[in-house]
Amino acid sequence: MTDYTRILLTARPDKRGIGDYLFTRERVAIPSPAEGEILVKQTHMSLDPAMLGWMSPDTESYIPPVQLGEVMRSSGAGEVVESNHPNFNVGDRVMGMMGWTEYAVSNGKGLNKIQDSISTEMALCIFALPGLTATQGYLNVGKPKAGETLVVTGAASSVGSIVGQMAKADGLRVIGVVGSDEKAKWIVEELGFDGAINYKSDDLADKLAALTPDKIDIFFENTGGPIQQLIYQRMNTHGRIVVCGMIADYLSATPAPGPNWINMIKKRLTIQGFAMPDHFHEVPKLLGQLTPYVMQGKIKYRAHTIEGLDQAVNGLQMLFNGDNQGKMLVKL
Structure with missing residues (x-):
C-alpha cells in the first residue's frame, strides 16, 4: 500500500x-x-x-x-x-x-x-488524557481529605470513573451521576462507588439528598445539566467545585445559567475550571501521582x-x- x-x-x-x-x-x-x-x-x-x-x-x-x-x-x-x-x-x-x-x-x-x-488500550484509557485529567482535577484542584463526600458527574466516563475510584481509594464517600441504569450498576458494583444517580430517570433532588447525608465537600463537574444546581446547593462550607467539562451545554444554542453566587459567599466555596494544556509540562508529576493507584489495583477501566x-x-x-x-x- x-x-x-x-x-x-x-x-x-x-x-x-x-x-x-x-x-x-x-x-x-x-x-x-x-x-x-x-x-x-x-x-x-x-x-x-x-x-x-x-x-x-x-x-x-x-x-x-x-x-x-x-x-x-x-x-x-x-x-x-x-x-x-x-x-x-x-x-x-x-x-x-x-x-x-x-x-x-x-x-x-x-x-x-x-x-x-502496558497494553495500548490501557495506555489510552488510563495513562493518557483521561488519567492525567482526573489526577490534576481530583488531587491538585479538589484537594481531597479522607471522610469527605465527593460527587462526580459523567461518573461512567473515562475521566469520571477514574476520579471516583481514586476518591474511594483515599477513603472518601463517592456518589456518581450517570445516564443509564447499566452505567449506575457498573460504577457501584464494579468500581465500588457508594451510590449512583441516573439523571434521566431518578428524582434528582430526593436521590441526591438520600445519598449525601453529610452533604458534599467536592463536586467534580464533567457534564452540566439540571443536577448541577442541586449539587451546588448541597455543598458544605469550604467545599471545592472542580469544573472539568460541560458536555450538556456544548451543543446547546442557549447554555444553562450558572448557579447564583450567594451560596458561594455563604459557604466560602472554591470553584475552579481547568484545562490540561496548562499542565502538560507537569505530566511526569501527574503520572507519579496516578501510577500508585494503578499499581495497587485501585483503577479499573x-x-x-x-x-x-x-x-x-x-x-x-x-x-x-x-x-x-x-x-x-x-x-x-
Missing part, C-alpha cells in the same frame, strides 16, 4: 450537531520522515468530548481551534514503522496527538513511548472500541449521545 486515509475538518458545527457534513475524507501518499522525524502507523484513536470545542471557531478557548482543511485533531497510539530520530526505533509503540489519520509524521515532540508491560477510521464520526455521535459504555476508541 502506498497511500492512506485521513479525515479533514471542512465545516464548523451548526444546529445539526455532529455529522458527516463536518468532514472530508481523502486518500494521500504515505510520507517519508525527514531527518529527525518518525513515521507512525496509528493503531488506536481516542474520541473525547473536547473535540467539539476544537471544531468550533472559538479563538478564546484554552486551545486554538482546528483550522478548516486540517486533519481533525485527536490523541492516539501507534507503532513507529520508519525512524530517522535517535530516540525512537522501529517497533516502538507511542502515544500522543496524531489526528484522524492512519499514518502520521512526527518530530517526536509530545509523543511518549508505551511500556511493554473499560473501553468502547469501534473498528475503522470511517466510523470515527459515528463514534463521536455516540459519545455526545451518551451511548458509549467506556472510553471511546477507534481501532484502525
Whole structure:
C-alpha cells in the first residue's frame, strides 16, 4: 500500500450537531520522515468530548481551534514503522496527538513511548488524557481529605470513573451521576462507588439528598445539566467545585445559567475550571501521582472500541449521545 486515509475538518458545527457534513475524507501518499522525524502507523484513536470545542471557531478557548482543511485533531497510539530520530526505533509503540489519520509524521515532540508491560488500550484509557485529567482535577484542584463526600458527574466516563475510584481509594464517600441504569450498576458494583444517580430517570433532588447525608465537600463537574444546581446547593462550607467539562451545554444554542453566587459567599466555596494544556509540562508529576493507584489495583477501566477510521464520526455521535459504555476508541 502506498497511500492512506485521513479525515479533514471542512465545516464548523451548526444546529445539526455532529455529522458527516463536518468532514472530508481523502486518500494521500504515505510520507517519508525527514531527518529527525518518525513515521507512525496509528493503531488506536481516542474520541473525547473536547473535540467539539476544537471544531468550533472559538479563538478564546484554552486551545486554538482546528483550522478548516486540517486533519481533525485527536490523541492516539501507534507503532513507529520508519525512524530517522535517535530516540525512537522501529517497533516502538507511542502515544500522543496524531489526528484522524492512519499514518502520521512526527518530530517526536509530545509523543511518549508505551511500556511493554502496558497494553495500548490501557495506555489510552488510563495513562493518557483521561488519567492525567482526573489526577490534576481530583488531587491538585479538589484537594481531597479522607471522610469527605465527593460527587462526580459523567461518573461512567473515562475521566469520571477514574476520579471516583481514586476518591474511594483515599477513603472518601463517592456518589456518581450517570445516564443509564447499566452505567449506575457498573460504577457501584464494579468500581465500588457508594451510590449512583441516573439523571434521566431518578428524582434528582430526593436521590441526591438520600445519598449525601453529610452533604458534599467536592463536586467534580464533567457534564452540566439540571443536577448541577442541586449539587451546588448541597455543598458544605469550604467545599471545592472542580469544573472539568460541560458536555450538556456544548451543543446547546442557549447554555444553562450558572448557579447564583450567594451560596458561594455563604459557604466560602472554591470553584475552579481547568484545562490540561496548562499542565502538560507537569505530566511526569501527574503520572507519579496516578501510577500508585494503578499499581495497587485501585483503577479499573473499560473501553468502547469501534473498528475503522470511517466510523470515527459515528463514534463521536455516540459519545455526545451518551451511548458509549467506556472510553471511546477507534481501532484502525
